[in-house]
Amino acid sequence: MQWYEKLNNYFPEHEMKDPGQLQALLEASPYYHKEETEDYLILYAEFPSFLFIDYLLVTSQNRGKGIGSKLLDRFKQKGKMILLEAEPADAEDQDTVKRMNFYLKNGFKKADRIMYTREDGDGETFEMNILYWQPYEEDQSIVMEKMKKACSEIHNFHSHKYYGRTLADPKKALEWKH
Template identity: 60%
Template sequence: MQWYEKLHDYFPEHEMKDPHQLVDLLEEKDDVYHIKETDNYIILYAEFTNFIFIDYLLVTPHSRSRGIGTKVLSTLKQKGKMILLEAEPDDPDYEDTRKRLAFYKKNGFKKAERIRYAPEDLEGHEYPMHVMYWSPVELEEEIIMGRMEKACKEIHNFKSKQYYGKILVDPDTALKLKH
């Protein structure tokens, strides 16, 4: 599972799922959860009837700034479904957060302004994340919220009690829609 090591080296610890949970997702939900891996990128995503949830997207360090991430996103956009993902807020101490947000914005993703998303790490500490989306049609944030709840329940929480002893991301507490 070299792909897991690459993801683990790049993403913050609190964002990484247990490798066995990811393998189970890939094996048991193979009609929904997918991995594509090349020398240039790794993407793990769930494709539902009316949206795609990107769980992890990594363009390898030697391949960055060459348009590869944009090509990966363009391939998903061709399916004509809304694309949903989580992104860390801009952190002045961690330049990659700013680069990641700029990359998604350049590729037409918007921040769901009314959705507050703050999952908890395994020690119970909240870490705020942005809910980002791209859609071929205008969508109300209530719809985006519903799809994010589905991603939490079916992807983040898939066998989570088995691997973490608890629900990994409780949508009732981690997600709030501001009015």
Template identity: 60%
Template sequence: MEWYEKLSDYFPEHEMKHPQQLKELIEENDYYHKEETDDYLMLYADFPSFVFIDYLLVTSNTRGKGMGTKILDRLKAKGKLIILEAEPVLPKDSDSERRLRFYYRNGFKKADLIRYVRRDEQDEPYTMHVLYWSPAGIPQAIVLEKMELACDEIHNFRSKRHYGRELVDLDEALKWKH
């Protein structure tokens, strides 16, 4: 699966799902989609009330030319809440800051009331930001509810088969910040 190699070359290893899990998500769920062109690759879930962007990769020769904004604008035209995960700015990863700036420039907000901590294969915790865009003001309680659904339906889809565990422990990973 050449598209999987593109994703794994770009995204941190701990954020990559098992290739077979992604293949099954795409093939067996009407809501989960893969779009691939020479310019971009996107895996996302289109639920009735929101869109969850699992992976968005604009190819290096297309970056900075507005392709990512066009993709997001197309998703925004659905008139639904859009949610995604992004790693915090990491000193050793210059792409992390660029990615966050891109989403903020496109109207996404950080769900600053939500703490999102996942665990990698070695059971080490790592923090992610939950970013969202909404056509109208929306409380972060709704964002949290939809993020929990995305984690359950996407990250935990057949995860016990592929990893021997749930990828996201919903009781631990998503919490209100105090």
């Protein structure tokens, strides 16, 4: 699975799913898809009312050429809310700042009312931001409901088989900020 190596070389280890889980998602989930060209690699789920981008990677030699923005624009044309997760911007890690700026520049908003805590394969917790784009204005409660579905259908897909537990229990991983 050469595509998995590309992802694994780019994304932080704690964000990577087990390769077996990703392969099972691609083979058995009616929602999960992979698109790969020489310029990019994207794994996403398309549900009836929203899209969840699990991994988006533009190859290093093609970054800054508008490829990622064109891909997001193509997804926006479906007229559905788009959700994705991103590491909090950290001035010590310029890649996190660049990623956040990229999504904000492309019209995504940070779900600032939702606290999202994930667990890696070893059970260590880490925080992620939920970013969303919507074709029409909706309350963040809608973002929360759609994110619960993404956790259940994608992150937890056969998670007991690959990790021995639920990775992103929506009742624990997602909560309203006060």
